[in-house]
Each structure stands twice: as structure tokens, then as C-alpha cells.
Amino acid sequence: xxxxxxxxxxxxxxxxxxxxxxxxxxxxxxxxxxxxxPPMLVHVIDSNGSxxxxxxxxxxxxxxxxxxxxEDCAHPVELRWFSGGVIVGVPPGEGGPWLPLGGDGSGRxxxxxxxxxxxxSLxxxxxxTLGALLIGTLVGGAAGAAGGLVDDGLMRLSxxxxxxxxxxxxxxxxxxxxLVLATPAVFALVAGIMALVGWPLVARGVRAIVAAExxxxxxxxxxxxxxxxxxxxxxxxxxxARGYLATQAALLLPGFILAEATLSYVGLGFxxxxxxxxxxxxxAGNIAAIADAPWTLVPALAIFAVVLAVNLVVEAPEFTVxxxxxxxx
Amino acid sequence: MxxxxxxxxxxxxxxxxxxxxxxxxxxxxxxxxITSEQVGTGVSGRTLAADRSRLxxxxxxxxxxxxxxxxxxxxxxxxxxxxxxxxxGLVAERxxxxxxxxxxxxxxxxxxxxxxxxxxxxxRGMMPGLVRSGSVLALSLPSLVSSLLFVFVAARTxxxxxxxxxxxxxxxxxxxxxxxxxxxxxxxxxAALALPLSATIERLQARAIADTLREPxxxxxxxxxxxxxxxxxxxxxxxxxxxxxxxxxLIFGSLLSGSFVVEIVTSWPxxxxxxxxxxxxxxxxLVAGCAAAGGAFLALGGLLSDIALxxxxxxxxxSAEADS
Numbered sequence: 130x131x132x133x134x135x136x137x138x139x140x141x142x143x144x145x146x147x148x149x150x151x152x153x154x155x156x157x158x159x160x161x162x163x164x165x166x167p168p169m170l171v172h173v174i175d176s177n178g179s180x181x182x183x184x185x186x187x188x189x190x191x192x193x194x195x196x197x198x199x200e201d202c203a204h205p206v207e208l209r210w211f212s213g214g215v216i217v218g219v220p221p222g223e224g225g226p227w228l229p230l231g232g233d234g235s236g237r238x239x240x241x242x243x244x245x246x247x248x249x250s251l252x253x254x255x256x257x258t259l260g261a262l263l264i265g266t267l268v269g270g271a272a273g274a275a276g277g278l279v280d281d282g283l284m285r286l287s288x289x290x291x292x293x294x295x296x297x298x299x300x301x302x303x304x305x306x307x308l309v310l311a312t313p314a315v316f317a318l319v320a321g322i323m324a325l326v327g328w329p330l331v332a333r334g335v336r337a338i339v340a341a342e343x344x345x346x347x348x349x350x351x352x353x354x355x356x357x358x359x360x361x362x363x364x365x366x367x368x369x370a371r372g373y374l375a376t377q378a379a380l381l382l383p384g385f386i387l388a389e390a391t392l393s394y395v396g397l398g399f400x401x402x403x404x405x406x407x408x409x410x411x412x413a414g415n416i417a418a419i420a421d422a423p424w425t426l427v428p429a430l431a432i433f434a435v436v437l438a439v440n441l442v443v444e445a446p447e448f449t450v451x452x453x454x455x456x457x458x
Numbered sequence: 459m460x461x462x463x464x465x466x467x468x469x470x471x472x473x474x475x476x477x478x479x480x481x482x483x484x485x486x487x488x489x490x491x492i493t494s495e496q497v498g499t500g501v502s503g504r505t506l507a508a509d510r511s512r513l514x515x516x517x518x519x520x521x522x523x524x525x526x527x528x529x530x531x532x533x534x535x536x537x538x539x540x541x542x543x544x545x546x547g548l549v550a551e552r553x554x555x556x557x558x559x560x561x562x563x564x565x566x567x568x569x570x571x572x573x574x575x576x577x578x579x580x581x582r583g584m585m586p587g588l589v590r591s592g593s594v595l596a597l598s599l600p601s602l603v604s605s606l607l608f609v610f611v612a613a614r615t616x617x618x619x620x621x622x623x624x625x626x627x628x629x630x631x632x633x634x635x636x637x638x639x640x641x642x643x644x645x646x647x648x649a650a651l652a653l654p655l656s657a658t659i660e661r662l663q664a665r666a667i668a669d670t671l672r673e674p675x676x677x678x679x680x681x682x683x684x685x686x687x688x689x690x691x692x693x694x695x696x697x698x699x700x701x702x703x704x705x706x707x708l709i710f711g712s713l714l715s716g717s718f719v720v721e722i723v724t725s726w727p728x729x730x731x732x733x734x735x736x737x738x739x740x741x742x743x744l745v746a747g748c749a750a751a752g753g754a755f756l757a758l759g760g761l762l763s764d765i766a767l768x769x770x771x772x773x774x775x776x777s778a779e780a781d782s
Contacts, residue, residue: 292707292756293477296715297733301481301749304737305488387600391719394602395734410606416620419606420613429603437598 134441141435145247153215154226154238156245156404162190162225163232165422166198168239171229176202183208187225196421231424234412242404243427249312249405251435253320254385258378260324261385265331266367266374272332273339274362284336287329295326299388302326303397312403319398323385331377338370379443383436390432406431466764470757474750481749482526483519485742491515492539492740513539526743535750536743540736545747548732553751555623556721556728560713560755562648567655572702574656575663579698580671580690589660596657601716605650605723612646619643621725647724651716655709659702666698673697699770703763710759714752 144151160166169185184207186200206227209220219227230239272283290298302322310318342348343366351361386406392398393407401408406428412418413425493509510516514525526536535545578589599607612618619625623643624636670676671694679689718730725731733748735741 292473292711292760294711294714294718294752294756296718297730297749297752300718300734301484301737301745304734305484307489308738383598383600387602391602394719395722410602413606416609416613419610423610423614426606426610429606432600433598433603436600436603437595440594440598 130441134438137434137438138442141247141251141431141438144244145251148244148248150214150216151244152238152241153213153218154228154241156237156242157402158237158241160226160228160232160236160238162193162236163188163228163238164236165196165234165418165425166190166228166232166236167422168231168424169227169229171208172205175205181205181207185219185227188228230427231422233409233422233425234418239409239424239427242409243406243431246404246406246409246428247431249316249399249403250386250389250407253316253323253389253405254382256316256320257323257327257385257388258381260320261327261381262331262374262378264324265328265377266335266370268328269332269335269337269370270339270362270367273336274343274358274366276340280336280340284333287332290326291329291333293326295384296388296391298326299323299392300395300397303392308397309400312399315399319389319392323388327381327385331374331381334373334377335367335370338373339366342366342369376443379439383439386432386435390428466761470754470761473757474753477753477756478530478746478750479523479527482523482742482746485737485740485745486519486522488740490740492742494740526746530746530750535747538736538741538744538747540739540741540744545743548744549729549747549751552727552729552732552748553755555726556714556717556730557755559644559647559651559720559726559728560710560717562644563651563655563717564709564713566648566652567659568702570652571656571659572663572699575660575702576667576690576695576698578660579664579667580694586664590664593657593660596653597661600654601650601719602723604653605647605720608646608650609723618646620646623727643726647717647720647726650724651713651720654716655713658705658709662702662705663698666701667694670694670698696770700767703767703770706763706766707760710756710763713759714755 166188169188171183171185173180173183175181175184184205186202186205188198189201191197191199206219208217210217212218213221226238228238228240230243233239233242268283268287272280299322302325303319306318339362348361348365351365389398389405390407390410393405394411396411399405399408401412409425409428413422413428418425491510492513492515493506507516514522529536533546535549537543538545538548541548574589574593578586578593609620612620619642621643624639625643667690671690673694676689676694679693680686684693714730717726717728718734720726721728721730722734729748729751733745733752736744736748
């Protein structure tokens with residue numbers, strides 16, 4: 130299961146990196162005739178029941194008002210591989226644009242938005258994770274190495290931040306900034322705010338590790354050989370927290386992906402023309418649209434997949450069971 | 459014990475004060491104010507200035523803050539700039555809705571999570587594996603995702619209302635039908651909120667039970683011939699509750715965070731929605747009031763979890779007194 134988790138994570142990372150090879154459409158491109166168009170699935174069996182190379186049925190707008198679409202089963206279009214700058218696509222001019230996951234309320238390609246959206250969603254979460262690790266390591270390292278009043282003060286502070294409902298803090302901090310900002314500014318701001326909220330657990334763990342390592346023989350020896358405090362901290366004490374930091378990173382990342390999605394969902398994250406998983410969900414947010422065009426919920430599934438993969442990767446080892454109580458299993 | 463309670467109370471007051479003040483100051487420092495929405499709608503600059511001075515927004519931050527603090531000390535939290543109603547009433551009404559949602563979700567999560575945790579932590583074979591897989595799945599369905607999916611299912615099937623708190627006309631029907639109506643509206647948000655929470659509780663309880671079962675007193679009880687189920691559900695259950703109870707204080711924070719998302723998705727008229735609207739329109743006193751209510755909620759949660767912890771673990775009763 131761990132391996133499955135890794136495969137999903139690596140896959141998502143590859144998708145984010147090579148987004149442009151996966152779809153010829155840009156995330157902002159609108160197709161007038163594809164508003165809430167249904168997904169164009171890939172078929173391998175045609176209407177006669179015989180196998181053929183992968184193809185799709187073109188979709189035709191039947192009724193613009195009712196947004197009714199019809200599959201044209203008489204004219205299947207074969208997929209073309211490695212042409213037009215993408216790995217797989219539909220030859221231009223045949224059957225109109227191929228929207229593998231349908232269209233959204235503005236007639237944009239949900240698949241293209243999902244694929245390109247992973248860049249913003251995962252990028253902001255990654256940057257925030259690194260930021261939170263950095264702040265946490267600095268605070269925890271300082272507290273663990275200094276001890277005394279500094280230690281007390283910093284740990285009280287981290288306890289306080291830990292108790293606060295994270296989402297509200299993120300929301301309040303974001304809302305107190307200008308509400309409308311350019312995309313890079315939103316990216317930096319959201320990542321910064323999430324890092325500012327996410328550090329306390331990191332700091333507590335790092336502090337505990339550093340405080341314990343400080344008393345070990347090798348640290349005492351280094352000290353007595355005349356090694357400076359900060360050098361000792363950076364060269365010898367902090368590296369002991371590496372494993373802990375990796376685990377914390379894995380725990381923070383899903384939370385941050387979700388925080389971005391929530392912020393964008395309520396309209397305080399990435400503004401609409403930008404594609405992020407959250408801003409896509411915001412567009413899907415009205416109930417009528419969800420019921421009629423469930424494919425607009427695909428970003429929610431993407432979030433689920435990433436969170437699940439992370440959970441599989443960091444899942445604790447098997448719990449051992451006491452023999453006397455195992456009988457009735 | 460009395461000293462401990464006093465300390466605890468002082469901390470709670472401080473928490474509420476700090477959170478509310480921070481929210482007020484932050485909103486006041488934020489660019490724009492409640493009148494900004496009218497800019498560019500043809501309202502003259504003089505009218506705007508008059509509005510701002512009528513609402514007291516043109517005074518320095520310190521003056522405004524001290525005045526608010528003075529009134530808040532007398533439990534007067536000001537008037538909402540957006541709704542023109544006293545903040546206290548608005549917040550109380552919405553906070554009650556959030557509390558209802560949160561308490562129901564917490565109850566459900568506990569009632570589902572604890573027994574499953576005990577089973578997963580003590581048995582062998584298929585069951586623990588199933589429970590565990592279920593938990594990992596549920597943990598990966600955060601409230602945003604689960605509430606959207608539930609809304610989708612509800613909208614498709616029409617089994618449950620997809621949003622709001624009531625669909626009856628006010629005053630229509632008896633108390634029973636309005637209660638049923640409320641319960642029907644509560645199912646979806648409460649389930650979305652409880653799902654990841656119950657998984658968290660299950661995981662913790664499973665680990666705690668597994669650890670407790672390795673303690674000498676359990677082995678001794680089994681060796682004396684006490685039936686395994688009795689050992690599990692009576693002797694081991696209570697001490698194993700410690701780790702779940704210990705995180706209740708933190709759970710209240712995540713409950714609030716989660717309920718914000720759920721309230722927005724399912725349009726449950728709670729504190730989260732109110733705070734969000736207040737933040738967006740820079741309704742400072744309302745923001746501060748919401749923050750104060752949130753702070754009070756957290757403080758209460760912390761207090762309750764401490765009491766529960768003392769009930770579960772007698773050893774802590776002594777240390778709490780020693781601590782003060």
C-alpha cells in the first residue's frame with residue numbers, strides 16, 4: 130500500500146511538471162459550445178461491438194438553453210498519439226475540441242484546468258510546507274538549544290498557535306490583506322500565511338529532539354572541544370531531527386493543499402481565471418451545477434487521491450495484538 | 459482544585475480577549491472599510507466621509523480599540539456595521555447553530571470512533587484491517603471534499619436537503635415536525651464533519667488499546683482468568699481513553715475549522731459564515747464578536763477536555779492541584 134501511495138504522488142508530480150504535454154488547451158481557453166459539456170470518454174469498443182484502437186465520439190450541442198449534448202456515434206474519431214505537442218489528442222478539425230473530463234460553466238476544459246491547476250495547488254502547498262518546516266526548525270532549535278526563559282516563551286507561543294482553529298487564522302489573515310491581488314502575490318501571500326500557521330508542531334518536535342541530543346555524550350564532547358553553540362546546533366543537533374521533519378512535511382502537505390482549496394473555494398484564494406483545484410471547486414460550488422455536471426467535482430477527487438496517497442505513505446506500522454485477546458478475531 | 463479552576467478561568471478570559479482584540483485590530487488595519495463597497499457607485503465623497511465619521515471609523519485605532527474594550531468589559535460588543543443589529547445577539551444566534559453542529563458531530567464521531575478503535579486495537583484477522591482501511595479512507599476525505607460529495611449525492615437522489623437549516627415556513631407545523639426538519643438538515647453537515655474526526659478517534663483509540671493491552675495489569679487480569687472481553691471493555695478501556703481525551707482540546711480547534719468549511723458548503727447559518735461575511739465587508743465589531751465567541755468555544759472545549767481527562771485518569775487529579 131505504501132508503494133501505491135508513492136506511485137500516486139510521483140504520478141501527480143509528473144502531471145504537474147508535464148502539464149503542457151497532456152493537453153493542447155490552456156486552462157483559460159473557453160469553448161462557447163461546451164458549457165457544462167459532458168466528458169468525452171475514450172472508447173475501445175464501437176457501437177457494433179467490435180474492438181478498435183482508442184477513439185472518442187464527438188459531442189454536439191443540441192440545445193443551447195437546456196445545455197443538452199449528444200454523442201455522435203456515427204463518426205468516431207481516433208486518438209492520435211504524439212502529435213500537435215501533446216502525448217495524446219484528437220486530430221485538429223475532427224469533432225471539435227476533445228474535453229476528456231467535460232466542460233465547466235464557462236466552457237473551459239476541466240481536464241486542462243485540473244492538470245494545470247495541480248501546479249498552483251501543489252506548488253503553494255509545497256512552498257508553505259517548506260516555510261513551516263523552516264520556521265518550526267528555527268523556533269524549535271532556538272528553544273531547545275537555549276533552554277530557560279527563551280524555551281518557555283517560545284513553547285508557550287507555539288502551544289497558543291496550536292490551539293487556534295487553523296482555518297480561521299488563515300482566513301482572518303488572508304481577509305485582512307487586499308482582497309483582490311495578482312496571482313503571484315496571492316501565491317506568496319497564501320503560502321506565507323499557511324507557513325505562519327503550520328509551524329508549531331514542527332517546533333515542538335524539533336525542540337524535544339534538540340534538547341535531548343544536547344545532553345548526549347557526543348554533543349557534550351563537541352562542546353568541551355570548544356565548538357560554538359550555533360555551530361553545534363546546525364551541524365550536529367538539527368540533523369538528528371531529519372526523520373521527524375520528513376514525517377511532519379508529509380502531515381503538513383495535505384493540510385495545506387486543503388487550506389488552499391478552502392480559501393479559493395470561498396473566493397479568497399486564486400481568482401477565477403487562474404486554475405487551482407480550489408478555484409475549480411468554487412465554480413462547481415452551486416448545488417444545481419453539482420447535480421447536473423458532477424464532473425466539475427473532479428478536483429475534489431484529486432484532493433482525495435493526494436491526501437490518501439500521503440496517508441498511505443506515512444501510515445504507522447502494524448499494531449501488535451495481545452495473544453489472549455486475539456481469539457475472537 | 460479551586461486555584462486550578464481560577465487559573466483556568468483567567469486563561470480562558472485571556473484567550474477570548476487576545477483573540478477578539480487581534481481580530482479587531484487586524485480588521486481595522488486591513489485596507490478598506492465597511493464604506494469601501496460604495497466607492498464608485500455614485501455616492502459622493504462627502505457622504506462617505508459623513509458615514510465613516512458616523513460609524514466612528516475616522517478615529518485613530520487606539521481610541522477605537524480602547525472604547526470597544528471598555529464597552530466589551532460591560533458585555534456590550536457594539537453594533538454590526540453591516541446588519542445594524544447588536545453584535546451580541548447576532549453572534550449568539552449563529553454560535554448556537556455552530557455549537558449544535560459541532561456537538562452532534564463530536565458525539566457521532568466519538569460513538570463511532572471509540573468502539574471501532576477498541577475492536578481494531580484488540581482483535582486479529584479481517585476486522586482490524588477493514589476498520590483501518592476505512593479509517594485511512596475517511597481520514598483522506600477532509601470536510602471540504604466529503605461535504606461536496608455528500609451535497610452531490612443529496613442533490614442527485616433528493617434524499618436529504620442540500621443546505622440551510624430549515625425548509626419549513628417559520629411557525630408552520632408543530633414542534634415535532636420542525637425538529638424532524640432540523641434533524642434532516644443536520645444529517646449532511648454533521649456527517650461531513652464527523653467523518654474524518656471519527657477516523658482520527660478510531661486510530662488513536664486503536665493504538666491506545668493496543669498499548670494498554672501490553673501493560674502488566676492486563677496480563678495479570680488475563681492470567682487470573684478474568685474473561686478477555688471483560689478485561690478489554692472494563693479494565694483496559696478506561697485507561698486507554700486517555701490519549702483520545704487528551705486530544706479533545708485540540709479537536710475543538712479542528713472542529714471549528716472544519717465546521718467553517720461545512721457551513722459554507724451546506725449554507726448552514728453558523729458562526730463561520732457570519733465571520734466570513736464580516737471579514738469580507740470589514741465589519742470590525744462583528745469580526746471581533748465572532749472571534750470572541752470562537753475563543754470562548756475553544757476555552758470551553760479545553761476546560762471540558764481537562765475535566766474529562768481528570769475523570770479518566772485519577773493520577774492527573776493530584777497533579778492538576780500540584781500544578782497550580
